Structure formats: structure tokens, C-alpha cells
Amino acid sequence: MTGTQIFLYAWGKPLLLLHTLLAILLLGSMTHNVLLVVPYLWGSFRKVKLEKLYVKVGFVSYLLTFIVGAVAYPNYRYHVRALHFDKELHWASNLFDVKEHWAGIGLALFVAYLLLSRVIEPKTDRPMLGVYVFLSVSLALIIWFNVISGLLLVSYRSI
């Protein structure tokens, strides 16, 4: 059994590049989103339509980033983690696992966030804003953490 038999082995680098580009789109949309959502807490409701557009763009880019990452994951698991990180850089293996688990939890947060974004009117639905802002901030933090840790990890070794 060799590593070349791993699913989409030959497509490792293009998939990683696509994963990174989608993550940049995601980071941009959700950073803009959180900057518009947090001011809801003190009654500033500027650009509500634009904020909801960022949620849609963010959700699609999150889903695509997630799928491409999941497809490229077996390649990482063997060629990077098993052959290098687990032997030489334990902290890198652990950091990647935090990233993957947080991304897994973020998936559910984004499903809930998209649904709330479609039904909530921020100006009138004040009791719902706490959870809405919480989801936006949590997602932004997860995405920022994942992008930074992902870039750090590929600077050591990549597929």
C-alpha cells in the first residue's frame, strides 16, 4: 500500500489552492458581516440588506471550503500528518485537529445563522439579536483562527 493510492492524490496542490482561495472569500465576507452585525447591539442598523448578502456569500463559501477541505483531507492525513507532523511536529498535528474540529462545529453554526438571517428583522426582533450576534462573532473567530492556523501549517509542510 502506497500513498499514491490515496483519493485524489494527484490533485492535492490544486485542491489546496482552491481551498485557500475559497477561505479568503469566506474570511472577507464574514469579517464584513461581523462588523455590521455587532453594532446591532447598540441600535445601529446600517446596511441590513448588505449584511444579509454577506451571510449568503459566507455560507456558500463556507460550504465549498468545507467540501474541498474534506476531499483533500485524506492526502493531508497520510502525506503530511502521518509522515511528518506526528513524528516531528506534534503541536502542528494538534493545531490542525483544533482547526478541523472547529470547522466541523462551525458548519452547524452557519446552518443556524443562515436560517436566522432569513427570518430575523434586526430592527424589530430585538430578543433574537443576542444569539444572532453570538453566531456571527463565533463564526468570524473560527474562520480567522482556521485561516491563520492553516497558513501557518502549510508554511511548515503541505500536501
Added chain:
Amino acid sequence: MQQSSTPYFSKQSLYAIAVSFCGVYAFAYFITEIVPVPLLWYYPLERSWAYGSGNLPPGLMMGWYGKVLFCLVVASLVSGLLAAGLKLSKRELPASAQSLLDLAAMSSVLFALYYIARSMAYRAL
């Protein structure tokens, strides 16, 4: 709050369903970290799958796909039950119950994120 922004569920019901989905999902994720729940496992070198929690075939294995799938199923079932309950009873959650659900869901998410970060920080390979 306004009622019936959608034809099938009221706004409050959709809100409760969404909040329960993310809270239950995060809780299920935490449970898979501390309890050996039977999951789907992928063997990248063999390109094969196995299901279980113990007595799995040896080899390089990946549990993340199964973990995400498990949590999606559990969260969908629980929030689906809540949706069915709200629909059949033709009632909304009382404001106090909704506040508790909000608090439980947010705590569940924060704790799952914290637990994972902490356990990975101290994990020895």
C-alpha cells in the same frame, strides 16, 4: 415579535429550531470526544470504510467524517422533533423556555470549542 413570516412555521418557531440545531450539534460533538460513540471511520490508504467504536480494523484511520455526520444526524433529529412538536401543538415556546434554550445553545457551543482546544493543547501523540 411578528408572527408567521413564513407560510409553514412562524418566525419564533424557526428561531427555536435553528438555535436547538446548533446547540444540539455542539453538544453531540462534545459527546463524541468523551464517549466512544460508534462512528463511521475512513481508511485513506485502503480507501475503505468501517463502522464502530471498538474492534475496528487496524491501520491509518480518520474519524472526522463520521463525527460530523453523526452530529448532523443527531442535531437534525432533535430539531426535527422540536419542529414537529411546535407544529402539532400549534404553540410557540414560552419566552422563558426560549431564553433557556438560547443560553444552553450558546454555552454548549462555547464549551465544545473550549474543550476541543484544551484537549488538543495537552494531547500527546
